[in-house]
Amino acid sequence: MTNSRRDFIKTAGKAGIAAGLASTVLPALAKESYKSPFHFAAKGVSFQQNPLPYAYTALEPAIDAMTMEIHYTKHAATYAKNVAEACTAEKVNTASTKPEEILAGISKYSTKMRNNLGGHYNHELFWQCMAAPSSNTAPTGKLADAINKSFNSFEAFKAQFTDAGKNRFGSGWAWLVLTNDKKLVIGSTPNQDNPLMDVSDLKGMPLLGLDVWEHAYYLKYQNKRPDYINAWWSVVNWNFVQKNYEALA
Numbered sequence: 001m002t003n004s005r006r007d008f009i010k011t012a013g014k015a016g017i018a019a020g021l022a023s024t025v026l027p028a029l030a031k032e033s034y035k036s037p038f039h040f041a042a043k044g045v046s047f048q049q050n051p052l053p054y055a056y057t058a059l060e061p062a063i064d065a066m067t068m069e070i071h072y073t074k075h076a077a078t079y080a081k082n083v084a085e086a087c088t089a090e091k092v093n094t095a096s097t098k099p100e101e102i103l104a105g106i107s108k109y110s111t112k113m114r115n116n117l118g119g120h121y122n123h124e125l126f127w128q129c130m131a132a133p134s135s136n137t138a139p140t141g142k143l144a145d146a147i148n149k150s151f152n153s154f155e156a157f158k159a160q161f162t163d164a165g166k167n168r169f170g171s172g173w174a175w176l177v178l179t180n181d182k183k184l185v186i187g188s189t190p191n192q193d194n195p196l197m198d199v200s201d202l203k204g205m206p207l208l209g210l211d212v213w214e215h216a217y218y219l220k221y222q223n224k225r226p227d228y229i230n231a232w233w234s235v236v237n238w239n240f241v242q243k244n245y246e247a248l249a
Helices: 003-014 065-089 099-104 111-128 141-151 154-166 225-235 238-248
Strands: 172-178 184-190 205-211
Touching: 065 111, 099 111, 111 205, 141 154, 141 184, 141 238, 154 172, 154 184, 154 205, 154 225, 172 238, 205 238
Parallel strands: none
Antiparallel strands: 172 184, 172 205
16 A cells, blocks of 8 residues: 555545535636637636535545545645745746646646646546536537547547546546647546646647546545446536537537
8 A cells, every 4th residue: 555545544544524505616717728618617727726516425436535635735735835935036926827728838847846736736626526426427419420520429528537537557637628729538646747748748638538537536446447437427517518518619
């Protein structure tokens, strides 16, 4: 068992299960080559951690409350803290600079900025990509049409996306992205990299992201990452993903 796993489980044992609703804030996923898609959003991604849009218990049974609490208050909060430190050290004016602008040129910044701004951004998107289980278990409208055209069927899309997460070696993320030429592509990135980064082999606007780091699932699923991914499909927030796509396509 790795030290990080031991630390996670140790922290989990001490954590209480909390609940309580927080205000919803939709992240804006702008990139210089795109018009900002979230013209309908009240606020975009900032350098600070935003409140969860639901209670820690909201995603059960797919994702348990204790994992959600630790994931949000420990792991994600640490990324946001470290981003603030990196911005200070590297003299980034957070009042006039967007996180997306830094990610697009991340090769010019420190490893600390890459790891932590990537982690912060990825998690701010991840929280919004999920919602309490409902009957809305598949996309509709233009996104459904685009998925069927790109992957032949929704089930084929799910299988390919699941494989991207299941087969990501070590820690990382699985993504559905919209490329500059408006194509839907599935892929994955290591660690806290994402498709907005100039160092990423996978490039495009993230529409849907799945965290496959062990801290996202280990308390409930242990080493059974495929079981976690299969359960995760029941909490995908397709309304959010569809709005992302329709604003960009």
